[in-house]
Amino acid sequence: xxxxxxxxxxxxxxxxxxxxxxxxxxxxxxxxxxxxxxxxxxxxxxxxxxxxxxxxxxxxxxxxxxxxxxxxxxxxxxxxxxxxxxxxxxxxxxxxxxxxxxxxxxxxxxxxxxxxxxxxxxxxxxxxxxxxxxxxxxxxxxxxxxxxxxxxxxxxxxxxxxxxxxxxxxxxxxxxxxxxxxxxxxxxxxxxxxxxxxxxxxxxxxxxxxxxxxxxxxxxxxxxxxxxxxxxxxxxxxxxxxxxxxxxxxxxxxx
Amino acid sequence: xxxxxxxxxxxxxxxxxxxxxxxxxxxxxxxxxxxxxxxxxxxxxxxxxxxxxxxxxxxxxxxxxxxxxxxxxxxxxxxxxxxxxxxxxxxxxxxxxxxxxxxxxxxxxxxxxxxxxxxxxxxxxxxxxxxxxxxxxxxxxxxxxxxxxxxxxxxxxxxxxxxxxxxxxxxxxxxxxxxxxxxxxxxxxxxxxxxxxxxxxxxxxxxxxxxxxxxxxxxxxxxxxxxxxxxxxxxxxxxxxxxxxxxxxxxxxxx
DNA sequence: AAACTTCAGTCTTGTATAAGACATAAGACA
DNA sequence: TGTCTTATGTCTTATACAAGACTGAAGTTT
Numbered sequence: 001x002x003x004x005x006x007x008x009x010x011x012x013x014x015x016x017x018x019x020x021x022x023x024x025x026x027x028x029x030x031x032x033x034x035x036x037x038x039x040x041x042x043x044x045x046x047x048x049x050x051x052x053x054x055x056x057x058x059x060x061x062x063x064x065x066x067x068x069x070x071x072x073x074x075x076x077x078x079x080x081x082x083x084x085x086x087x088x089x090x091x092x093x094x095x096x097x098x099x100x101x102x103x104x105x106x107x108x109x110x111x112x113x114x115x116x117x118x119x120x121x122x123x124x125x126x127x128x129x130x131x132x133x134x135x136x137x138x139x140x141x142x143x144x145x146x147x148x149x150x151x152x153x154x155x156x157x158x159x160x161x162x163x164x165x166x167x168x169x170x171x172x173x174x175x176x177x178x179x180x181x182x183x184x185x186x187x188x189x190x191x192x193x194x195x196x197x198x199x200x201x202x203x204x205x206x207x208x209x210x211x212x213x214x215x216x217x218x219x220x221x222x223x224x225x226x227x228x229x230x231x232x233x234x235x236x237x238x239x240x241x242x243x244x245x246x247x248x249x250x251x252x253x254x255x
Numbered sequence: 256x257x258x259x260x261x262x263x264x265x266x267x268x269x270x271x272x273x274x275x276x277x278x279x280x281x282x283x284x285x286x287x288x289x290x291x292x293x294x295x296x297x298x299x300x301x302x303x304x305x306x307x308x309x310x311x312x313x314x315x316x317x318x319x320x321x322x323x324x325x326x327x328x329x330x331x332x333x334x335x336x337x338x339x340x341x342x343x344x345x346x347x348x349x350x351x352x353x354x355x356x357x358x359x360x361x362x363x364x365x366x367x368x369x370x371x372x373x374x375x376x377x378x379x380x381x382x383x384x385x386x387x388x389x390x391x392x393x394x395x396x397x398x399x400x401x402x403x404x405x406x407x408x409x410x411x412x413x414x415x416x417x418x419x420x421x422x423x424x425x426x427x428x429x430x431x432x433x434x435x436x437x438x439x440x441x442x443x444x445x446x447x448x449x450x451x452x453x454x455x456x457x458x459x460x461x462x463x464x465x466x467x468x469x470x471x472x473x474x475x476x477x478x479x480x481x482x483x484x485x486x487x488x489x490x491x492x493x494x495x496x497x498x499x500x501x502x503x504x505x506x507x508x509x510x
Numbered sequence: 511a512a513a514c515t516t517c518a519g520t521c522t523t524g525t526a527t528a529a530g531a532c533a534t535a536a537g538a539c540a
Numbered sequence: 541t542g543t544c545t546t547a548t549g550t551c552t553t554a555t556a557c558a559a560g561a562c563t564g565a566a567g568t569t570t
Contacts, residue, residue: 020551022552022553046521059553059555060552060553060554063553072510077523078560079524080521080522080560080562081522082522082523098509195508195509198508199505199506200504200506200507201477201500202475203475203500204475218473220459222455245456245458249454252452252453253451254351254450254451275524275526276526301550302549303550311527312527312528314526314527315526317551331550332550333549333550334532334533334534334548335533335534335535335550512570513568515567515568515569516565516568517567518566520562521561521562522561523560524557524558524559525557525559526555526558527556527557528553528554528555529553529554530552532549532552533548533551534550535549536548537544537547539543540542
């Protein structure tokens with residue numbers, strides 16, 4: 001082991017922080033991701049060189065990376081190296097997309113990713129609720145989108161999407177979100193979405209929505225309230241979707 | 256290393272199966288769980304003794320166990336040993352229970368586990384659909400339950416539950432399921448539920464259900480179609496729940 | 511001369527093992 | 541009864557080697 005380095009405390013000092021080396025290593029590396037020092041798609045230094053940098057062995061760095069890989073943060077390729085995951089990796093396009101046509105039974109048989117029609121897009125001051133969600137003050141601005149998403153058979157869902165303006169500085173009232181937003185956040189702004197929290201309810205569709213979706217009046221639809229949170233635990237996106245439930249369902253696998 | 260054992264192939268035979276030792280070890284151990292050789296709650300032999308048994312090193316066995324622990328199959332306790340997980344471990348009571356009152360915001364603030372009132376219970380021949388789900392023949396029998404589940408504030412959901420009779424030989428028309436069924440399957444029959452697949456829809460409640468739940472006629476409710484699958488990939492439980500969605504929601508966290 | 515193949519060297523991640531640290535429980539002993 | 545010792549577990553770290561992937565030199569063919 002190296003003589004004197006950042007991590008190798010080695011002095012059995014009276015510091016209370018009894019934390020395994022690989023946990024410290026993981027924290028350091030995750031912080032580099034948060035800080036944007038390592039950006040999505042980037043090739044990381046090799047396990048050996050990181051180990052050398054941190055003053056630990058390759059196995060320890062590797063164990064730290066195990067967690068991050070399992071979490072989907074990193075992607076390893078034997079013989080080539082380890083990359084910061086992009087939203088497209090791992091067929092992760094569908095990681096957060098749970099809607100499936102009723103007929104396709106196989107779990108692997110994925111639906112097409114729906115297209116989007118934009119109904120409205122505007123910037124405005126954050127409402128009380130939005131301030132709570134994004135931890136903003138009353139002067140802060142947010143972007144709001146309304147769009148209708150459809151697959152080849154017709155409209156699937158209506159959704160309202162809110163983003164804190166600060167995180168997306170170069171937006172204009174005419175910039176459209178791409179189809180895969182998390183890929184977009186990742187590649188363009190370096191925002192890594194670590195998880196999303198969803199709340200599902202069954203509600204009766206408002207008249208305008210049921211019309212847009214081509215559903216009868218008072219039809220029941222699935223309401224999905226989703227908050228995407230980044231690695232630093234900040235909410236970076238809030239969306240409410242109203243999904244038709246007559247030919248689609250929300251599929252979930254719990255382990 | 257031991258001289259000649261089951262796993263240490265060592266012969267460099269022309270078999271194509273190039274599988275890492277730790278994968279083989281994991282398969283062997285999972286099979287012991289499936290076979291019931293190791294039952295839920297049981298203390299496993301130590302990593303060293305298993306390693307000795309399989310003819311590999313402790314580290315390899317440990318790596319195999321890492322996966323199983325992450326999967327929730329095993330529970331490790333430093334200094335004591337490794338146990339086969341019980342359904343109650345890991346506050347796993349709520350692992351498959353995703354319904355939360357609207358007011359409780361914190362993810363850790365768990366709702367009370369609801370009580371059950373049984374409306375019907377009977378044994379009968381498997382329908383076509385049930386044969387498909389459980390891979391049964393037309394003569395095979397199933398148990399069917401109907402129950403109303405309530406929390407202190409009143410009824411929450413109505414559900415119909417189907418079990419293949421073969422798996423639960425000592426059932427009678429009056430035996431009630433305990434509140435935590437997966438704990439029950441595990442401790443009594445050694446059936447380890449590895450995962451559950453759920454399909455969610457928004458539907459209008461049938462009149463009898465809306466009455467039972469105290470909802471207005473035509474109220475939208477959340478329909479949850481759940482299939483619990485055991486370690487051997489067999490479906491061991493099928494249930495359809497209709498949940499009130501006015502003061503509860505289904506919460507999901509995707510990583 | 512240009513294009514292709516082969517192969518060795520060197521980089522990477524993946525696998526297996528060993529040794530010691532740390533945690534817990536049970537018996538020895540004052 | 542309380543403390544110490546010991547045995548037996550898991551947990552952490554390090555090391556050695558295997559296997560995949562790229563690079564470039566050397567040879568071969570066209």
